[in-house]
Amino acid sequence: MAEASAASEACCPPADPAPDLRPVEGAEADDELAALAKAIGHPARVQILRLLVRRTSCVCGDIVDELPLAQSTVSQHLKVLKDAGLVRGSVDGPRVCYCIEPRTLRRLKALIGGL
Amino acid sequence: MAEASAASEACCPPADPAPDLRPVEGAEADDELAALAKAIGHPARVQILRLLVRRTSCVCGDIVDELPLAQSTVSQHLKVLKDAGLVRGSVDGPRVCYCIEPRTLRRLKALIGGL
């Protein structure tokens, strides 16, 4: 398995048949919703999320020069999104390909919808 | 109108025929979503929101002894929610009746749904 990792589609697999099993209310759901909301509680992170949803590209560098922020700041925001589970990063040679995690995004929508 | 203000239904009018007009994406939508998400980015505020949605009561005092927090802290959280437009407070005699703002909540759902 040397090559064959084309890195154009492989980093963001859309396959996701898993259903949401956890409840949308209760103490755990409250904490979960608060954590997710906190993660997107910054305009820069909302912009990053939208960029990744549109999938024009998922390379970190492209995100950096799309935002009026320093590279280290963008990396920090990406880390917040990654810790929240909203985003996934795949190392692809010297670059890192970021993409959204559809499951977490759907989970967020379900939690918000349960309000 | 001395009595007749039973404070059970009058403070939270469910009437809300207004549709959402603003777009769900763009720079303003990003800021709006980030501000709303930040407002609910704390477990205590999520709990408060749920309490108000359930409408078991909307009096501030009831919220205070439903949460393991001091009265001033709850008041602070209520202020955050009120500044975000998610909650409205009506002075009703010596008490204050809080209730959710359905328009803002629907707006939040629309913004999340637009992701």
Next chain:
DNA sequence: TTCGGCCATCGCCGATGCACGATAATGACC
């Protein structure tokens, strides 16, 4: 008028967030 309950606000503290520049780590390429 005075008292007491209800709520908002203030002041304070420690903890966290956000931005940046500088530096390190990784991998491709010559």
Next chain:
DNA sequence: GGTCATTATCGTGCATCGGCGATGGCCGAA
């Protein structure tokens, strides 16, 4: 080997958050 490009991490400064107790304002009741 060396070099360049890309990204993560560290350290720092400043601002904001989150909690509390204490205080003050407001209204109704006595």
